[in-house]
Amino acid sequence: MNPYNITCSSTVDIDAEYLTQHHIAYLPFHFRLHQNDYQDDFGQSFSLSDFYEAIRQGALPTTSQNNPEEYCIFFEPFLQKGEDILHLAFSSGLSGDYQSACIAKDLLKETYPDRNIYIIDSLAASSGYGLLLTDLIAQKQAGLTLDELATYALDKRLTIQHWFFSSDLAHYKRGGRISATSATIGGLLNICPVMTMDIQGKLVPKYKVRGKKKALHALVDECVTHVSQTTDPIRCLISHSDCEQEAHLLANELKQALPQKNMQIDIYPIGTVIGSHTGPGTVALFFTGDMRH
Numbered sequence: 001m002n003p004y005n006i007t008c009s010s011t012v013d014i015d016a017e018y019l020t021q022h023h024i025a026y027l028p029f030h031f032r033l034h035q036n037d038y039q040d041d042f043g044q045s046f047s048l049s050d051f052y053e054a055i056r057q058g059a060l061p062t063t064s065q066n067n068p069e070e071y072c073i074f075f076e077p078f079l080q081k082g083e084d085i086l087h088l089a090f091s092s093g094l095s096g097d098y099q100s101a102c103i104a105k106d107l108l109k110e111t112y113p114d115r116n117i118y119i120i121d122s123l124a125a126s127s128g129y130g131l132l133l134t135d136l137i138a139q140k141q142a143g144l145t146l147d148e149l150a151t152y153a154l155d156k157r158l159t160i161q162h163w164f165f166s167s168d169l170a171h172y173k174r175g176g177r178i179s180a181t182s183a184t185i186g187g188l189l190n191i192c193p194v195m196t197m198d199i200q201g202k203l204v205p206k207y208k209v210r211g212k213k214k215a216l217h218a219l220v221d222e223c224v225t226h227v228s229q230t231t232d233p234i235r236c237l238i239s240h241s242d243c244e245q246e247a248h249l250l251a252n253e254l255k256q257a258l259p260q261k262n263m264q265i266d267i268y269p270i271g272t273v274i275g276s277h278t279g280p281g282t283v284a285l286f287f288t289g290d291m292r293h
Contacts, residue, residue, distance in 0.1 A: 002116070004084035004146040006136055007074070009066065009097055011090045013239050013271050014130035016042035022137050027074045029090075029097075029273040033061040040273040048269050052242035052280045061276040065090075065097045071104030075117065079108060084116040084146050088133055088153065092121045093201030118150040120157075123201035126274045127237035128162045128286035134235075135288070158292045162197035163222045164284030165215040167243075194218050199292050212246060212283075219285045220253045226289030233262040236287040241270040242280040250283060 010028040012019075019026060028039040033054060038045045040063075055061065066074075078085050089098035098121045105117045122129050132153070139152055191208050192215040198204050209215050227234055236254060240247040244267070251265045270278060 001145060002082060002084045004086060004116070005078050006133070006140060006149075007078075007085060007087045008129070008133050009090050010040040010042065011097075011126065011271065011273050012130035012133050013126040013274060014134065014237070014266075014268050016044070018134075024133070024137065025074070025078075027066050027070065029066065030064045031061050031272050031276055032064070033059055038272070040271055042271060043269070046272060048272065048275070049242065051272050051275065055275075055279050061272070063273045063276045065095050066100055068100045068103035068107065071101050072107055075104060075108055079112040079115045079117075082115075086118045086120065086136070086146060086149055086153070088120050088122050088129070088136065090129060091123050091125050091197070091201030093123065093198070094125055094203070116146055118146065120150060120153045121201065122153075122160075123157050123197070123199070124160050124286075125162065125197065125201070125203075126270055126284055126286070127239040127268050128160045128197065128284075130268070131235065131237045131286050131288065132157055132160050156288075158199060159288050159290065161222070161226050161287050161289040161292070162284065163194065163219045163286075164196075164282060165192040165194045165209075165212075165219065166278060166283075167192055167212050167215070167281040194222075196222075197292070216246065216250050216253060216283070219250060219283070220257045223254060223285060223287055223289070224257055227258070227261065227287065229290060232288075233264065234258070234287060236263060236265045236285065238265060238267045239270045239284045239286070240267070241275045241278050241282040243283060244269075246283045250285060254285075 007025045010026050028041050087101055089101050092098040101119045105119050122132050124132050190211050193205050193208050195203050195205050209218050238247045247267045
C-alpha cells in the first residue's frame, strides 16, 4: 500500500498549528483588500483583527478560488515522491474549488497513472469543513487505508451540522442572500437570520429571531435536537468573525444544555475568505449529529 496524504484548502478555519502538527498541507485561497492581493493563510499575511476592522471602516474585500494550474503545482510534489492523495475540498455548493481540484487530478493522472488521487467534496464550510478534516485525520491514524478513508468521508460528510447567525446583515445583502429591504428592516428590528447548510453544501436561511441572545439559544436548540439520538462523545467547533465573546457564551450554553454529554468544544476565528462574505458579527456552530435532510 502506498503512503498517502490528506490535503485541504485554507477555508477549514481551524488552527494552522494543528495542520502543521499533523502534516496536513493546505492550498490558500486568495483575497483582495485595499487594491492589494493576499493569501488566505490563517491571518499570517494580514491579521484577522486588522481585516475585520477594515471591513467595519467600509472596506469591501473580494475573494478568488484556486485554479486547476495552482492545484497541479500543489499536488505534484506528493505524486513525484510516489505518494497518493486524498484532497478534501471546500463545498461545491459555495465555490468552484472542488471542480478545479478535479480538473487538476485528470491532468496529473496522464503523467502519474499509477498514483491514486481522491478529490472529496466536503459539502462543508468554515470550521464545519475543519471538523470533517479532523475526523479524517483521526481515522487515518486509526489505520484506515486510502480507499477506506475516501468511503468514510463520503458517508460522514452529511452528518456535519452547520448552524449560524449574523448580527450584521450588510454582507448578506451584498452577497445576495437577503434583499436590501430585508437587510434594512432586519437591522432596525435587530433581527438575526439563522442559517444552515443543505445536502448540496449550500447555505440556506431557516428562520429569523430578534437579538443575539435568542439567536444563541436557537443554535443550542438545534444542537440538542440533532444529537439527541447519539450516545457518542460530541465534538463541537464554534467559529466567529471578530465576536469572540458571543462564541464563548455559546460554548457555555451548550455545556449547560447538554450536561450529560461528553462534549469537546473548540473555538476558532473565521478566516479572511469566509469573513469576506460574512463580515464581522457571525457566530457559527458545527457538530457531528444526525444526517442532513
